[in-house]
Amino acid sequence: MNIQIQIEQLILEEMSLSPGQRSQVQVAVEAELSRLVAGGLPSELQGGGFISNLPVTVNPVASTNPEMLGASIARSVYAQLRK
Secondary structure, eight states: OOOOOOOOOOOOTTOOOOHHHHHHHHHHHHHHHHHHHHTOOOHHHHTOOOOSOOOOOOOOOSSOOHHHHHHHHHHHHHHHHTO
């Protein structure tokens, strides 16, 4: 199965990240979301689908570690996909 998820814009309010940290967040989001999606998607998305807008609230992480932040973002996106 080939799954494509495109995130055009990710807005992190009240966070100041360097370009390197932003890149680390992106890599972490991609890795964690890939891992989660490999475990399955809701049946209504398995045959294909398009979601034009998916508002997501990310639970605050105790650290500003880019890898932890990226993983938290990915889990929040995945949780919304499963609703």
